[in-house]
Amino acid sequence: MRYGDVSAAIERLKPSFGDRLSLSAAVREQHGKDTTFHPVRAPDAVVFPNVVEEVQQIVRVCADLHVPIIPFGTGTSCEGHVAALHGGICVDTSQLRAVRAIRVDDLDATVEAGVTRKELNAQLHGTGLHFPIDPGADASIGGMVSTRASGTNAVRYGTMREQVLSLEIVLPDGSLVHTGTRARKSAAGYDLTHLFVGSEGTLGIVTAVTLKLHAIPEHIAAATCSFPELSQAVQTVIQTVQAGVPIGRVELLDDTQVEAVNRYSKLALSVAPTLIFEFHGSRGAVQDQIELVKDIADANGGCNFEWAERPEDRSRLWKARHDIWWANLALRPGSQGLPTDVCVPISQLAANIQAAKEDVLQADLIAPICGHVGDGNFHLCFVVNPDCADEMRRVGQVNRRMIERALACGGTCTGEHGIGYGKIDFLRQEAGNAFALHCTVKRAFDPAGIMNPGKITGEPFDAATS
Amino acid sequence: MRYGDVSAAIERLKPSFGDRLSLSAAVREQHGKDTTFHPVRAPDAVVFPNVVEEVQQIVRVCADLHVPIIPFGTGTSCEGHVAALHGGICVDTSQLRAVRAIRVDDLDATVEAGVTRKELNAQLHGTGLHFPIDPGADASIGGMVSTRASGTNAVRYGTMREQVLSLEIVLPDGSLVHTGTRARKSAAGYDLTHLFVGSEGTLGIVTAVTLKLHAIPEHIAAATCSFPELSQAVQTVIQTVQAGVPIGRVELLDDTQVEAVNRYSKLALSVAPTLIFEFHGSRGAVQDQIELVKDIADANGGCNFEWAERPEDRSRLWKARHDIWWANLALRPGSQGLPTDVCVPISQLAANIQAAKEDVLQADLIAPICGHVGDGNFHLCFVVNPDCADEMRRVGQVNRRMIERALACGGTCTGEHGIGYGKIDFLRQEAGNAFALHCTVKRAFDPAGIMNPGKITGEPFDAATS
Structure with missing residues (x-):
């Protein structure tokens, strides 16, 4: 083409x-x-x-x-x-920045694509509502729709997929369509809205989004807890999820990650595998959750269970979590980051993380591990010199092995980062003969192949000649 | 064609x-x-x-x-x-009835399409887990996927859309594909799984489904409460949702519906607009929810707040709720049922229900109203004689007006019943120029038009000549 x-x-x-x-x-x-x-x-x-x-x-x-x-x-x-x-x-x-409507009574809002999540939350100030999806970066809502973003709160609130009620989209022929309605549920035809969520700009351009909002929890508490072994931390998460605790967030940092965070964000966490918890709910609900999780952590060898109930302590903790990217880059001045993520069934989480960590050590690479582990989602953030071919080859091998292990145990090649052009081969491997259906979607919606070509399916295939 | x-x-x-x-x-x-x-x-x-x-x-x-x-x-x-x-x-x-796997540690199960929801729950006995989606009928899981079923628990657990992790599907050419994985979240390509959820058998045949399971709540409490006015009952639901109470179920029955239920299920509920609540969670969480909801109901004129904490009392109450269909048909021996449903933004719920009720009275029809009102979803169940053309004309008018009001206020023409061939014109009206995208999907996935033809889009359009 x-x-x-x-x-x-x-x-x-x-x-x-x-x-x-x-x-x-x-x-x-x-x-x-x-x-x-x-x-x-x-x-x-x-x-x-x-x-x-x-x-x-x-x-x-x-x-x-x-x-x-x-x-x-x-x-x-x-x-x-x-x-x-x-x-x-x-x-x-970015200039499509109108907040078209905030409907407090309906717990929804309609914003243009360029509004960022922090801007939206600033606009919600005083309403008692918030938009919880938090991928770390202050991404635009349109971008978050397009990549099916999630992040730390997904274990409680779901991902962007669960938040989007309807979309306004410019199709590849320039026409404007609206998918979905403001109804909380619908059985009206094909789920076009969720076909566009995560489509990475390959089917059209999202120009406005109607999102669910959520009541700010009456009570929030955060805590950190470290463990002698990574497997004990992961086991704590697995048992928490299995017990049906509606936890707000639960993040894992491995020892390398904790060290990077301590150094960059001037914290003094024990350098050991660490969980950061957040509990949301009524006071009684949060109290029940805390007691149960603390028991589970204790039974798994957790130590240094520390509370951060004051908003400023919580903010400091979560700011450090969100600055992980910069903390990692600071481990090696002049480096760049290669973040990769997989998501696995939670019973497989410990084995997958452990194997990835061993691979990193064996390949002599720097790659702190963190994860939104309540969902079975974890990241390796390789801190790399992209100009060193040998290093990049080793990174590629460790990444491939991590993904292949995830696929082998029923997981996915990306929990939240998406395919772009970096993971097309892995999508092909994951989807098997359903890969052809991804191509069917692309061709049906963008027959001319002009929307963000080369992403997700890699189509148009003969683009090398373009 | x-x-x-x-x-x-x-x-x-x-x-x-x-x-x-x-x-x-x-x-x-x-x-x-x-x-x-x-x-x-x-x-x-x-x-x-x-x-x-x-x-x-x-x-x-x-x-x-x-x-x-x-x-x-x-x-x-x-x-x-x-x-x-x-x-x-x-x-x-129905003979595809294997429960292929129940994975307690991962809170998921893979079942063949013919397994019904009650069969699945029977198989889960003793695991501490349940499959909460409950459309009333003991539908098959494959059918529930195909219609994007929901029901009484959707306000807490979401609909089938939120439960399906992956699908096994026979495509219209006979090939077998798998969409999705067992990972809780994924950003890997187009959301094929959710394109098939709700596709009503028009894109392929679902043969197996991997579903999320949920921990059985530590504590469950149910209550009924009646109100002098319908609007007060609805206002109680609206305020409950707006307060962020993670209520398990909340069902509305209007006075006609209560009368039918009392008669059929031998209950003695006050003949007045009534809410049936169910609260799920830890003991502390349930207690907090109950207190808050009781305060809200009291402030809205609720009376006869009655508890059903014993499992047998709860079962009796929910059995009566589930027998509504038969209770309604019993209002008029020899009749048939014409159930219709819409879903609206919750702030619009009272006005929509009230207007529908007035239309029913004005048109001299029998149509009890019930609803999964926490989602803004409600039903008119017309009890009809399909052979009476004049009656069916009046039913059609009331139905049309109810749907048009729902669409005008940002709602959908069906919250959970689907399009079939009964609501194609309403889907056309709801989707506007996005209706063409529904046709695009159908043509791309089933170019020969052999899968359940005439449903959702009505395609193939020239089928009258077939």
Whole structure:
């Protein structure tokens, strides 16, 4: 498949967008790179639409001229989602920033794609509601929809999939559609909304999202607990989940990770496998949860069970958790991060984490382990020098082995980072003959192959010639 | 579109299936009718495969000869889902009844499509786990996937959509695919699993399902409370949801419904708008919930707050709730039921229910109202004589007005019953220009149009000539 003349598209868009269409190398490069080691693949131009009609206009021009479109949120994805593999026009959605409605009575809100999760929560201040999904980065809601983001709160509230009630989408032909309604449940036809959630901009551009909101828990308590052995920490999580404790968050940090966090965030956690818990609910519910979890932790050899009930102590703890990325990079000045994640059935979690840790040691790599372990989801964050081919080869091997173990025990090749172009082969392996159905979806919704080409399925396959 | 020769398909299947292929009028009619007023539309034959390979065999023959296939679970759907509108072969999945695995440690199970929810729960006895989705009827798990069933527990546990981790599906060409994994969350490609959930057998035949299981709550309490006015009952639910109370179930019955239930199930509830609550959780959590909800009910004029903490009292109450269908039919001997449902944003619930009730009175119809009101979902169950054209015209008007009001306030034309062929026009109205995307999905996955034709989108459109 050959794409059309991108310069013709740029010329057609210039009169409408003026200085909201950028050809500067710096802007293009910034939009062709995510936060990870993936090399820059800059688009030919970056356009900053202010309103949905402008998104439609861009898409119509690109459809007309058969030019690739790469939707862009905040660029905080992990698997090369924003790389302009075949050039084209990047549509930066950050200026679609209207909070169209907050409906406190219905516990929902409609926001444009460029609103970030922190902006949304700031707007919710004083309503008694919050939007709990928290992937760490202050990602845009549109981007979080597109990558099916989750993070620390997913064990309690689910992922983006569970939060999205309806979507406004510009399709690859420039038309605007709405999927879903504000009803909490529906049996009306195919679940188009959830087909777009996690579609990584390959089927259309999300321009607005209606989301569930949640009552801020009456009471929140956080605690840390360290364990002599990683397996004991994981066992504590497994038993907590199995006991049906509706825990708010439970995060695992291995000893390497704790050391990095202590150093970067000036904490004094024991350098040992550590769990960070958060409990949400009524006072009675939280008390019951705490007692049960503390018993489970004690039975598994947990020590240093420490409370952080004051909001400022909790904030400090979670800020440290969220700064893990920077803490890891600081372990090795000048390095880049290669974060990878898998998600496994929880009974398999300890074995998977342990094996990954041994692989890292054996391959002489730096890769702290952390995880949203209540879901069976964990990360290796390789701290790498991407220019060292031998190191990258070893990283690739450890990553592949981690994913293959996850698939072998019934897990997935990515719990929350997505496929981008970094994990296409693993998706192929995971899906087996269902991979063809992924291609069926892509071809049916984007027959011209202009929406973020080369991602998820890798289609159009013959793009190398474009 | 003309379909092929169904008798040729029958001849090709006979040698393999013997008396598991039925041509008897009684069997065919039973499979061409759901529990509602929809007229019989019998398939040409009913086949009872025992294993997945036999499902593939049937589908291959039908694909080869271009013969319609109608998947069948227990026939308890509501919108004509199983009607053989264009004839063809009905695939009764009831003999796919293996419970392939119950994995207590992972809180999941893999069952074949024909296992019913009660069978599954019986198999879970003693594990401390349960499968909470409860649409009333003892539906098959495959059917519940296909209709995206929900019911009384959805306010707490979500619908089938939230329970399904992965699916085994026979596609319209007879090939077998698996979607999803046992991981609790995944960002691996398009959400094929949830595209099949709710697809009503129009994209393939679900043969096995991996489901989430849930810990049986440590403590369960149920209560009833009646209110002078319907709006007060609804207001109590709205405020309960808005307060973030993680209530287990909350069901509304209007006065007509209470009267029918009292008569049929020999209860002595006050004949007034009534809520039935169920609280799940640790003892402390349940106590907190109860106090809060009781305060809310009191403030809204609730009276006769009555507890049912003993399991036998709870069972009696919920049995009565589940027998509503039969209680309603008993209001008018010889009648049939026409159940319809909508789901609206919760702030709109009182107005929608009130308006529907007034319409029913005005049109001189019998239609008790009940609902899974924590989700904003409610039902009118018209008790009808389908042979009376004038009555059916009035029913149609009231139904249409109820749905149009729901759509106008951001709701959906069906919360849990699905589209079948009964609500295609309403789906068209709800989806607007996104209706074309529903057709895109159907055509991409079933280009020959043999899977349960005439449902959801109504495709193939020119089937009248088949």
